Amino acid sequence: QVQLVESGGGLVQAGDSLRLSCAASGSTFSRLAMGWFRQAPGKEREFVATISWSGGITRHADSVKGRFTISRDNAKNTVYLQMNSLKPEDTAVYYCAASRRVVPTTTPSDYDSWGQGTQVTVSS
Secondary structure, three states: OOOEEEEOOEEEEOOOOEEEEEEEOOOOHHHOEEEEEEEOOOOOOEEEEEEOOOOOOEEEOOOOOOOEEEEEEOOOOEEEEEEOOOOHHHOEEEEEEEEOOOOOOOOHHHOOEEOOOEEEEEEO
16 A cells, blocks of 8 residues: 655635645555545545546546646655635545546545545635
8 A cells, every 4th residue: 555645734714725735655656546535524524636647637526626626746756736715614634545446536435545634724
């Protein structure tokens, strides 16, 4: 399994931007689909965005489409989530995850490795 470490979370105001990073260990990163999920208190973990191993396929949840962008740099073993126009409802712990599936999916159970999460808090 690949080890994943998220960073970049914090406390911001509504309308601000943040960029989350997820650094992966191991030589298999470039062959893995990567995803971002989030979990707010009292709610289930939900899909945010995913990207294929090559970066050629991306999907974003409707709730973040047009505001968030997932990207990856295989040379740096890192996947990013650029979050713009943040809203209070974006407040959650954000998790990075890796999947061996060729086509990235939105289902948490399709992901094999998870990071520890990074807190994002958006104040109104």
